[in-house]
Amino acid sequence: MKxxxxxxxxxxxxxxxWLAWQQQWWKGPQRAPHATVHNNTSITRTDKKTNHVTANDPAKLNRHAPLKYTRHARCRMDCRHVTEEEVVDxxxxxxxxxxxxxxxxxxxxTYALEGxxxxGQHLRVVFAPCEDTTSVVTCIDLDKDWACSCN
Incomplete structure (x- = not known):
């Protein structure tokens, strides 16, 4: 019996x-989505867990603008096997x-878009809308670290 x-x-x-794991105490308090105002023209709601916009996008980002690729973006796309079609998508x-x-x-x-x-590559592409074109600044594979010698 002892x-x-x-x-x-x-x-x-x-x-x-088990309780600590369920409550995720080590991550601190979880907050509800909050609102952010960009240039007093656009309100976006951000989910703090994913950091993704859940309402409307920033007003300056035209999702159908002609693209101009920087040399750095081209190099990163080449290293990570990302096509222009994937960047447009x-x-x-x-x-x-x-x-x-x-x-x-x-x-x-600059706006970092992820998808x-x-x-199945999880990508982050940074875009810089300027005047009548949008520059592709860089391209990142969020799941795999590719060997790359871009400047």
Whole structure:
């Protein structure tokens, strides 16, 4: 009968660890989605867990603008085996990641859009809308670290 008592601390520790995992105490308090105002023209709602826009996109980002690729973007696309068609698809259907975007960048704001290619690559493409064209600044594979020697 003495052996039953030695399992109680282990059971309590297991219960405590399970509760911590369920509550995710180490990540801090979870907040509800919040609103962000961009240049007093566009209100976006961001889900704090994914950092993706869930309402309307920033007003300056034209998802159908002609694209101009920087040398850096071309090099990154080549390293990561990303085609222009995949970049266009991310522009048209991707979600804006507000933490990686900077609408106050000069001379043009930058917006990081994320999504999946048809092959399943999880991509982040940074776009800079300026005047009548949008520049593709860089392209990142979020799941795989490719060897690349781009500047």
């Amino acid at each position: 052996s039953k008592g030695k399992y109680i601390p282990m059971l309590l520790l297991s219960l405590l660890l 991310i522009l048209q259907t991707g979600s804006v990641n507000n933490e990686k975007s900077n609408p106050l960048d000069e001379p043009c704001p 999946y290619s048809e092959e």
